[in-house]
Amino acid sequence: MENLSVYLPGIILAYSAFLLAISSPGPNILAVIGTSMSVGRKSGIALAFGVAGGSFAWAVLTVAGLSALLAAYSSALFVIKIFGGLYLLWLAYKSFKSAASAHDIEAKQLAGGERTPMGYMTRGFIIQMTNPKAALAWIAIISLGLKQDAPMWVGLVIVGGTFVLSIIIHTLYAVAFSTPIMVMIYSKARRYVQATLGAFFAFAGIRLLTSRT
Structure with missing residues (x-):
């Protein structure tokens, strides 16, 4: 891995963005929480593994797509960074709005009754792969870690690392x-969590929009 010090800050920032993104409950997280609360821990874990598999698939598709695009059009990185930065700022707005709201999380059991562990895993994968916001989030996350002419291993490190983090x-x-x-603790801390997420997304978005490479 040549020039690790050159790419490491971007990789760490991509990991950080991914961690904070999944700290904010979306459809996939709410499905895992609702299943664990209403059905049980085993089913929730099976669903979680399916969601993690979906995250891995999105990461692979995004890295492959962006790498191919950058190989053909080096100037495309500028457009990607603008798009990713604006999306991160939109996430910051949503997080600050959530922090200001008194509305709590709404975790519900999945429709269709109880399933086998494999059924929950499959359902988790489908939930993640059919979430249009996942594609936008991954473009923003990957664009934080990729630099112009970045070697193949940078994308592989981001994909592999985020997959492990997703499972955990x-x-x-x-x-x-x-x-x-835990439901009670999170409910009380929700506003602080969302405000912290908003601050980070704003920082990452501004950094991406103002970066030169």
Whole structure:
């Protein structure tokens, strides 16, 4: 891995953006939480693994697509960074809006009744792959880590690292929210969590928009 110090800051920023993105409950997280609360920890974990698999698929598709695009059109990186930066600023707005709202999370059990562990895993994968916001989020995350003429290993490190983080975090959601006390703790801390997310997304968005490479 040549020039690790050149690409490491971007890789760490991509990891950080991914971690904070999945700290903000979206359809996939709410499905994991709702399943753990209403069905049980085992089913929630199975759903979490499916969601993590979907995240991995989006990451691979995004890295492959952006790498091919940059190989053909080097100037495309500028457009991608503008798009990614604006999306991160939009996430910052949504997080600050959520922090200001008194509305709590709404985690519900999946429709269609109970399933086998494989059924929950498949459902989690489908939830993640059919979420249009996932594609936008991954473009923003990958564009934080990719620099002009970045070698192949940079994309592989981002994909592999985020996949491991996805499995860990989604599984932790399934385990933690199978206990009523964790639901209560998160409900009380929700506004602070969302405000922190908003600050980071604003920082990452501005950094991406003002970066030169």
